[in-house]
Amino acid sequence: xxxxxxxxxxxxxxxPALASFDVVVPAGSPWIHTLRxxxxxxxxxxxxxxxxxxxxxxxxxxxxHYSLTHTITAQGALYLGLDTTLLSSEGKAMLRIVADTCGxxxxxxxxxxxxxxxxxxxxxxxxxxxxxxxFMQAIGNSDYGLHKRDIASNINxxxxxxxxxxxxxxxxxxxxxxxxxxxxxxEMDVIVLISNCPQLNNPCNGYNPTPVRCTVWDAA
Amino acid sequence: xxxxxxxxxxDKLLWxxxxxxGCHWSGVLRxxxxxRLTDLQGLANVSALFFNQEEKTERYNMPDTxxxxxxxFLTAGHAxxxxxxxxxxxxxxDSCGWHDTFCGVLxxxxxxxxxxxxxYQTARNNMHRSGQEGLLTELTKWGLSRRDMGPSVNFxxxxxxxxxxxxxxxTSHRASGQYVDVRFEMNVLVLLSAAPHxxxxxxxxxxxxxxxxxxxxxxxxxxxxxxxxxxxxxxGFINSERWFL
Ligand SMILES: [Zn+2]
Numbered sequence: 502x503x504x505x506x507x508x509x510x511x512x513x514x515x516x517p518a519l520a521s522f523d524v525v526v527p528a529g530s531p532w533i534h535t536l537r538x539x540x541x542x543x544x545x546x547x548x549x550x551x552x553x554x555x556x557x558x559x560x561x562x563x564x565x566h567y568s569l570t571h572t573i574t575a576q577g578a579l580y581l582g583l584d585t586t587l588l589s590s591e592g593k594a595m596l597r598i599v600a601d602t603c604g605x606x607x608x609x610x611x612x613x614x615x616x617x618x619x620x621x622x623x624x625x626x627x628x629x630x631x632x633x634x635x636f637m638q639a640i641g642n643s644d645y646g647l648h649k650r651d652i653a654s655n656i657n658x659x660x661x662x663x664x665x666x667x668x669x670x671x672x673x674x675x676x677x678x679x680x681x682x683x684x685x686x687x688e689m690d691v692i693v694l695i696s697n698c699p700q701l702n703n704p705c706n707g708y709n710p711t712p713v714r715c716t717v718w719d720a721a
Numbered sequence: 722x723x724x725x726x727x728x729x730x731x732d733k734l735l736w737x738x739x740x741x742x743g744c745h746w747s748g749v750l751r752x753x754x755x756x757r758l759t760d761l762q763g764l765a766n767v768s769a770l771f772f773n774q775e776e777k778t779e780r781y782n783m784p785d786t787x788x789x790x791x792x793x794f795l796t797a798g799h800a801x802x803x804x805x806x807x808x809x810x811x812x813x814x815d816s817c818g819w820h821d822t823f824c825g826v827l828x829x830x831x832x833x834x835x836x837x838x839x840x841y842q843t844a845r846n847n848m849h850r851s852g853q854e855g856l857l858t859e860l861t862k863w864g865l866s867r868r869d870m871g872p873s874v875n876f877x878x879x880x881x882x883x884x885x886x887x888x889x890x891x892t893s894h895r896a897s898g899q900y901v902d903v904r905f906e907m908n909v910l911v912l913l914s915a916a917p918h919x920x921x922x923x924x925x926x927x928x929x930x931x932x933x934x935x936x937x938x939x940x941x942x943x944x945x946x947x948x949x950x951x952x953x954x955x956x957g958f959i960n961s962e963r964w965f966l
Contacts, residue, residue: 570873614785
């Protein structure tokens with residue numbers, strides 16, 4: 502793996518023993534949870550090279566969702582990392598990345614789906630697992646009022662999708678490693694919807710989907 | 722599948738319409754028709770959203786479009802994918818060479834901050850219009866809402882990235898008379914806004930006008946450059962064709 506950028510990292514001194522919520526999300530599973538304003542949310546890549554496909558919604562108004570275009574244009578850069586403010590489709594701050602031991606996260610690559618698997622790999626790959634099927638399962642089994650139409654742009658924590666100066670785009674090996682984490686503080690009440698990616702056809706997971714840990718701390 | 726699709730010529734024209742800078746438009750472009758967008762003054766940005774007209778939960782999906790074709794921008798030979806693995810439309814011809822996919826539309830708050838407030842009461846039809854308001858107005862006409870607003874294609878705008886991911890709006894490719902042909906492979910609800918790009922470096926609100934020209938072109942033929950540009954696109958076109966079986 503070659504890195505053509507210098508990752509900016511910062512660790513956190515929050516203690517998981519003092520967390521108000523702590524759960525392991527198995528490889529290939531969805532997870533949905535509401536974060537309150539001021540809470541801190543950490544995703545830990547337990548075994549390394551995992552892609553964590555994540556969407557955020559304003560808990561008071563689910564029509565407002567995380568927006569990659571607002572986030573990218575506001576910070577003038579494609580990749581997410583320390584100090585990135587995650588903006589909504591209404592231009593409001595949803596969360597801010599306050600600690601990050603990985604250094605960079607993708608927001609262009611979107612979530613895999615069984616339909617896009619037919620395009621990207623082969624027409625008969627439709628029956629495989631996919632992140633968007635996980636999202637459908639999570640919203641179908643919960644009462645948040647979320648609909649397929651709300652599954653817009655997402656973040657892929659720990660994933661590496663470099664764009665070249667001449668506009669090329671590639672999927673590369675993850676830049677994460679066992680135990681790396683990203684931590685963000687909620688600037689509003691938000692619904693977190695995660696698909697812990699089950700993709701087996703490309704290197705975004707190192708071809709080996711693994712569990713992640715989601716930890717939440719109340720405001721100090 | 723036809724042998725090939727036909728290129729633009731005046732005698733094939735179905736209709737022609739001017740879209741003034743800053744204004745918005747929506748309509749249905751049916752399978753087998755092509756819409757040519759022409760930048761009349763060399764200042765245009767056209768933000769576009771695409772929906773399957775028969776099942777509007779299916780819509781243009783920017784990440785699937787980029788991933789399938791290993792590109793961060795769109796030009797001739799590319800296709801626009803829906804979230805259901807189908808090609809909604811494709812670009813058989815393009816004299817511009819680069820259309821932005823990841824910056825989205827200018828929102829009203831940013832517009833006011835950048836250009837000041839100029840409303841209808843003060844300026845009548847010279848008021849400042851944002852891409853967000855324009856697209857939202859059109860979305861609402863078709864029973865959709867702000868929850869349906871995803872990343873748009875920004876035709877005629879070039880935004881590049883360096884290796885660190887820093888993005889830059891490139892004005893050097895602008896020229897009056899440039900055009901891009903968008904050929905519809907499905908029946909598509911098209912929403913357009915000709916408001917300025919959110920990163921347009923000009924200090925004044927100065928959106929450019931575009932001409933919309935549609936003709937009956939047929940769909941991508943067996944020999945089509947978009948179909949053959951990668952194995953992914955061959956499968957994407959098959960998925961669209963199966964929808965119409
Ligand atoms: Zn996935």
